Amino acid sequence: MANIKIPRKLFEKEIGKLDERMQNKIAMFGTTLEEFNDREIELEIFPNRPDLLSYQGFKRSFLSFIGKKTGMKKYKINPPEKDYKIIIDSSVKNIRPYTACAIVRKLKFDDEKIKEIIDIQEKLHLTLGRKRKKFGIGIYPLEKIKLPITYKAMEPDKIKFVPLESEKEMSGFQILQRHPTGRKYAHLLAGKTKFPIFIDDKKQIMSMPPIINSQLTGKINEKTKDVFIECSGFDFNLLKKCINIIVTTLADMGGKIYQMDIKYSKKERTPDMTSEKMKLSLENAKKILGIELTSRQAGKLLEKMGYNYKKEIVEIPPWRTDILHEIDLIEDLAIAYGYENFDPEIPNVATIGEESKEEIIKRKISEILTGLGMIETSSYHLTTKESMMKMGLNGKQEKDLIEVEESKTEYSILRKNLAHILLRIFSENKDSEYPQRIFEIGTVFGLNEDDITEKENLSIAITPGNFTDLKQIVDYLFKMLGIDIEIKEPYKFPSYFIEGRVAEIYLDDQSIGSFGEVHPKILKNWKIRTPVALLEIAIEKIFDKLN
Amino acid sequence: MDIKRIIESLSPNERKIIPYLEEDVNNICKKTNLDKTSVKRSLEYLKNKKIIELISKKENIVNVGVNGALYKKKGLPERRLLNLLNEKRIVSLDKAKKESGLSNDEFKVSIGVLKHKAMVELKRGNLILNASKEEISKKMLEEILLEILPIKYEELTSEQMYALKNLQKRKNIVEIKPKKTTEIKLTEIGRKIVESKLKNMNLLEQITPEILKDEKLWRGKKFRRYDITSQVPAIYGGKRHFVNQAIDYGRKVWLEMGFKEMTGTLVQNSFWNFDALFTAQDHPVREIHDTFFINKKGKLPDKKIVDSVKKAHEQGTRGSKGWGYKWNEDEARKLVLRTHTTCLSAQTLAKLKDKDLPAKFFSIGINFRNETVDWNHGFELLQTDGIVVDENANFRNLLGYLKQFAKKMGFEKIRFRPAYFPYTEPSVEGDVWDEERKEWVEYLAAGMFRPEVTEPLLGKSIPVLAWGPGFGRMLMKLFDIKDIRDLYKNDLTQLRKIKFLIK
Known part of the structure; x- marks a missing residue:
């Protein structure tokens, strides 16, 4: 279970006063209020909602839930500029085949925001990424990199760079053996003859995913304005969602999102903000929930949960990872309706108890x-x-x-x-x-x-x-x-x-x-x-x- | 207080003792021919009847030690040396030692003592007597003390105290031991009873079959009154373990609600514990840090069920996307100690026929979690699980059942809020109000099984309401247990004393 901490001042300024009504709202949204004091609020985020793992993500969905700014939030996505390109070398195919990338510019970082970014990165690694097994995320200061970037795999002893929190250059093997982060995640590359790397146009190694970034090209600070973000792993759809979660968070902080072209055998362009559409039958909703809703009512409720809705078709935000089935939409309908508003009823079905x-x-x-x-x-x-x-x-x-x-x-x-x-x-x-x-x-x-x-x-x-x-x-x-x-x-x-x-x-x-x-x-x-x-x-x- | 009533309540032993109440315990024993324990017990009873007061005192008794007892007979070493000198006046050290028969230590000490008293002098290896006849014949303070021992420390005169200090410096001559003594003091009532000169009242004691046989023995006689307030030794009966009493209670609640019991094994393959419940194979709960695995592989059920569960994970059932990964049969065969009784619900669904519907089932049992142990955590947890399989069941019905279940378990106030479990959607957490701590406490994890769970097991998507309240917390509350480790501690004293569950 992952928790997020929000400064209370910020919460009360941007969302509202944390009185008893608000506390109840938080619980009824499906986020447990674990603890709070004058300084901080701690919320538990259920594992099906990684998009809530940052304050920005939570704020976006929760404001909608309490009736401010409802419906699916639109983000302006800028097409790639010159050289906003990733070249995928065929050597990664059997090692770590995919990456989804983005560039976000015009950021204004401060300590608090850098902490939030590192935080969401770590939490996504832990939950959705299953401790980096499914993907690793890297965030890099754009000004230290020369585009385009190549994603390839190399023999570990030929990989040489200075990893984060280190002063010395190390080889791929040395990182796994000596660097604390390397040791922790070494099992993820065990048995591979080549390790994946991101390398820029000046042949600087930027990182060795999913282990660690370079100290020189892979560390952001409060002076960073523009960042390159990659998420690499095995399931391209999941990587795209993950990138969407991160870039929308950064956009909520004031950044401008730019796409990148990725050259697989087929050309891809990420972030891909195409939203998925799913049918929600009001008949099914009635059968499951036991409440009758008009199309208008259902629309209002779904908009509170951050969806767009039109004639039984729901438009799902591209950062949601948890909608597998109509039933998931029906649950959100119930949450928006308010669990406290359901009238509990025991059906009159006679069955006979029987003890073993x-x-x-x-x-x-x-x-x-x-x-x-x-x-x-x-x-x-x-x-x-x-x-x-x-x-x-x-x-x-x-x-x-x-x-x-x-x-x-x-x-x-x-x-x-x-x-x-x-x-x-x-x-x-x-x-x-x-x-x-x-x-x-x-x-x-x-x-x-x-x-x-x-x-x-x-x-x-x-x-x-x-x-x-x-x-x-x-x-x-x-x-x-x-x-x-x-x-x-x-x-x-x-x-x-x-x-x-x-x-x-x-x-x-x-x-x-x-x-x-x-x-x-x-x-x-x-x-x-x-x-x-x-x-x-x-x-x-x-x-x-x-x- | 009615003196007559008190007299009628006196036991035979008490009657025997009463005439001698002004003596000490030892004398009472002698005169009544009773043993000390009986006398002491009777004195306690007399005290309860307000006939006497018992004033206990702690005294320190000065007595002879091991060496002291010997010296008391043979005389102190310095006396023996002095006697020798009295005969010879001047003796060489070697000779004095030999002839006095004293040990090295005793000899050294004796010289020291006599020198200190200025009765001898040491000159060129000779001991010279320096005391007059009177001085010699006069008993030394230490000797006087030794003779009168034992004596109460508090009653020592200053001279005796001086002698005691001197003797205490030497090995095992005297010792001081605390001693408890009890002084008997007659109360006003007691004095009257003693004065009344208890006459033979011929009261009946225990009723025996002999007495009952012969009417003459009891007709018209008085029965000795008992002190009905006096404490009796505790006895304890046989008893079911309190955890099992609570399980029986839980079972009763389910039966009253028309549920049928499901049972099953504690060792399960991952298939039933996880896969059939749509828990992805890379879910953290399936890691060795959370779950007990056994290094063996189990057998999977029917290929038909396995294939449809596999499909649910890989690409989803009808209308579902599934988890979108390659499902591994070997992973599903890994044996685990079940982490929830919900695996029994899955097995029950797989066996269910259309004609059995609607149906309700429950289970109560132990589940396992790979946990360290402290007051709040254990590796074995008691859980109960219920499912309602009904074509017409809906979310409102689920809340209805939860409310009724909580009420039957003793929780009047309940609130529902969204929750997440991999195998239910919608999911709900039922919090109950803890009046003591004034806060909501998680109690009922519940939901409707996802279509990805029901379709492979039932062959089609039928609503299944499910809830699995933890049992431990209620149990601890019912029996006022603060430490979860006490549940299975089997402290027999605790088990003998713990109250029955009246529910």
Whole structure:
């Protein structure tokens, strides 16, 4: 999520007083007012509206929303002047094939505006550009460049220039290895035999997108009046939108937009401000929103959202990236109508509620056990390797642990049983009153060849407790469930039990789990000083039996 | 206070003790033949009945240490040396040491002490006695003190104090330990009760089966009065975990609204968790920093569904442009711990038949997020999700359901504002009013599934209303929990004490 910060003074001068009504308006426009104080206002911009990521962009749309300056804003686009040209060398084709460019002149920068420009560039990189994966943006002072510009790819060791925030000339490789920005984004060029560059007519390397600009030709300051802007990447349509977002922002700051000619196999000219048209059926809008609008009303509402509208045809501003479908226009219609103005209504449709059968059975098992005075616990599904190991796993069992990738905590293993969790609870509750009698029902994970399986287990643990105490509980539980079980000498049992004091439970000739006394060597691992009797069974068979 | 009533409430032990209330605890024990614990407990009860006051005092007791006990029997080292000198008057140091039988330390200390008292002199390796017979026979202050120990520190005379200071400089002769003593003081009522000379009132104590068997044993008799205000030891019963109590409550709300429960696995392939919900494959939520991935590949559903989801991403469904990128099947097969229960909604839609409509479904379950843990964040979150699939459903209906749901969950005041989720359009956030903090709090993330979601799953675009309120915040509020880590801490003392959810 990206936020923008606006000086409060500026906001109140150009938009209006930030009173409660205005705060509510901001929320109802779909921008969350995160924080504000006397100095600053912080807004959250949803990821579908990168065009709002600058103050200028926000101001343009919001003024329209509150009824000042509605409809699609028109920008004057000047055709290219002499040499306003980009030559695309075929070498970029398999590396980073496209770029969209523009020139904006007659800017009056100050610190605040430079900050805003760098800010929107960074935010577009992060959101729409997916951390520069989809595109990189460069902004250059025009007076340091000799047009026309060539976009080409070169072997990294032949690329030599002084990158931003550096004093020394570096090669393409050195930038990726040594420059902090280079290191951060090196993965984007990994495996490429050639790196893309912008180079001017004097053969000065201007930048190596999407990594970094040149310190000499790629840094704007408060004296800069005219700028060259490029956005390079893979999806030409996206690049065009991105350039449109930037140049309209600069135009809102007072700049004059000039197009450039780009020579692909086909000639292109950007910025391309041709607006897209999409049909919006009032019938569909009515069906989705449940409100009836006349064409006139719909037009007014869409104009508030910055569109032009005529006879069910909507003209979409060329800087909007989020209109994929008529439904997106319908949402904007709803926003303009005001979410607060909808009359909520529950339709009179009869449906019958139905609870999952398994949930009912799980709840009944819990009721039976709490009736015996036991306490139910509830634990994380992720566990630590350390606590699984305390159960005395062998090499294969350890290998079979299912681990999630790059967990930010020590909890990184999908639990294979509940038993270790109940022992952990005992070991963490040595100060609590005894006897402690607990149980838990929950999902455990297993491996079946390469598939991950999930099943529901029940585990019971009592301390101090012995085999007889637990067997009484088992007998009672299954009697109350009305299920016949057999308790047999175990065919196989978990190694944490004491041999000769562990039993296997069979339901319809199938083992569903075991219970018994826990071996002192395991209790020692957990530093538990009272005898523990433990049970763990799969309850799937119980589900089948009772359904 | 009615003295008679008090007397009737006295337990047998209390009756035994009352005659000796002017003595100390040890004596009471002796005379009543009761153990100290019983006497102390009875004294507490007598205090509650306002018969006595118990004044507890902290005193420091001076007593002999390990060496002190020995010296008390054998005499202080300096006395033993003095006795030797008394016989011989002049003795060489070596000889004195040998014959006195003192250790090195004791010998050195003894000489120091006697020199200090000017009773001996040291000249050319000889010890010379310098004291008169009377002086020798007179007990030293230290000896006097040692004999009378133990003694209360506060009661020491100045001479005893001087001796104590001297002995304290030496190892383990004396020690001072705090001691709590309790003084019993009769109250006005107590005095009257003692004076009344409790006569045998023949009160009935615990009712036993024997007493009940024989009417003579109880008819016409008085029952000893209990102190019904006295504290009894706490007991705790069995209980469902409070999170599960809340889940059951949530489930009840959905059932009352006519919703059918959906369940499903916690491990899901990315296809159901993301792709089927029109979340582009390069969306940040699909990065390892946000989501738990498992280094294995899952199985995709029917080719028909996979192909139409692929198409929705690449070029869009009818009337849509899609995300316009090359969709990768391998990416969709990556296993994740589900990040939302909405993946169950997608699976349900894919199974739904025309004849089942209109239909309403809900799910409640755990979701995962790759997060560090603090009071406000956890990696496992409880979420609930509901969908309404109805040819005639619209946005106003969605708001209607949200309002009703929030109300049933205990939030009367709700406001709706625009929101963004990749898989819904229009999207809405339902904020509820937090009366305590006086502010709107995000509660209900909701919307209508995009056509790019419904068309591939349902085969056509049918309105699906969807909302997925987080459960954790409500849960913490219901049980007054401030730290999210307490939800799954399983502190048994807390679990025993936490209140039942009466909803």
